[in-house]
Amino acid sequence: MHQTSTAADTVHDADAPPRGAPEASLLPEATRLFSLLNPPQDAETGLAVQIIASRPGEGVSTVARDFARVAASHFDKPTLLLDLDWAGDGQWRHFSQPALVERLGPLSDPLDLGFDGSALIRVATHDVRRAKASITFHQVGATPLLVSRFHTDSADRRQVPQVTSNQAIWKQLRDRVGFIVVDSPAASTSFDGVAISGVMDAVVIVIEAETTRVPVIEDLRDKLMARGANVVGAVFNKRRMYIPKVLYKRL
Numbered sequence: 001m002h003q004t005s006t007a008a009d010t011v012h013d014a015d016a017p018p019r020g021a022p023e024a025s026l027l028p029e030a031t032r033l034f035s036l037l038n039p040p041q042d043a044e045t046g047l048a049v050q051i052i053a054s055r056p057g058e059g060v061s062t063v064a065r066d067f068a069r070v071a072a073s074h075f076d077k078p079t080l081l082l083d084l085d086w087a088g089d090g091q092w093r094h095f096s097q098p099a100l101v102e103r104l105g106p107l108s109d110p111l112d113l114g115f116d117g118s119a120l121i122r123v124a125t126h127d128v129r130r131a132k133a134s135i136t137f138h139q140v141g142a143t144p145l146l147v148s149r150f151h152t153d154s155a156d157r158r159q160v161p162q163v164t165s166n167q168a169i170w171k172q173l174r175d176r177v178g179f180i181v182v183d184s185p186a187a188s189t190s191f192d193g194v195a196i197s198g199v200m201d202a203v204v205i206v207i208e209a210e211t212t213r214v215p216v217i218e219d220l221r222d223k224l225m226a227r228g229a230n231v232v233g234a235v236f237n238k239r240r241m242y243i244p245k246v247l248y249k250r251l
Contacts, residue, residue, distance in 0.1 A: 075178030105141020
C-alpha cells in the first residue's frame with residue numbers, strides 16, 4: 001500500500017443507493033476496495049488512508065464510513081474514523097441516529113486513548129486569537145470502530161480550524177489505533193485534506209462519475225502529488241454509465 005499505483009489498479013464503482021436504501025448499502029463496495037488496497041494487518045503502527053474529493057457532495061463521507069467499518073473487522077486495535085468536517089461533525093451525528101444506536105449501540109463518552117486530540121488542530125479566530133479546540137474519540141457501541149468529534153470554545157463563526165501535518169503528532173495517534181480512515185473535506189472548500197495528504201499511507205479520490213470534469217480531477221490529483229501524497233486510486237461514485245478508459249489513464 002506504500003507504492004503509488006495507477007487509478008486503473010484500484011478503481012472501484014460505488015453506485016448511489018436508491019432513496020430509502022439501508023445505511024449499509026456501500027459495505028460490499030467498501031469490502032472490495034479494502035481487498036484491492038490490501039493493507040498489511042501486522043504493522044507495528046496504525047496505517048492511515050485518506051478519502052477525498054474535489055467538490056462537496058461526491059460521496060466521500062459514505063465511502064469513508066463504510067470503508068472504516070470494513071477495516072474495523074481486520075485489526076486487533078480499534079479503527080478510527082477521523083472526521084475533518086469541523087462544522088458538521090457528520091460522522092458523529094450519523095452514528096447518533098436512533099436507528100443506528102438501536103442496532104449498533106450508543107456512542108461512548110470520550111475515550112482516553114493516551115493521545116491529546118487538541119494536538120491535531122488549532123483554531124485561529126478572526127482577531128488572530130487562538131481558541132481552545134480539541135477532538136474527542138468515541139466508540140460505536142461495542143464495535144471496534146471509533147469516531148471523532150470536534151470541540152471548540154470559540155463562538156466566532158469566522159474561526160478557521162486547521163489540521164496539523166506534523167508527522168510526529170500523527171505517529172502518536174497511529175501508535176494507539178490499528179487503522180485510521182480520514183474523511184476529508186472537499187478540496188474546493190478546505191485545504192486541510194490536501195495539506196495532510198503527504199503524511200497519509202494512501203489517498204483515495206472519490207469522483208462523482210457523470211458530473212465531475214476530468215480537468216477538475218486532474219487538478220486535485222496534481223495538488224495531492226505535489227504534497228508527496230501516495231494516490232493509490234479512485235472510487236467512481238454514483239456511476240450510471242461507461243467510464244472511458246482514457247479517464248483511468250489520465251488519473
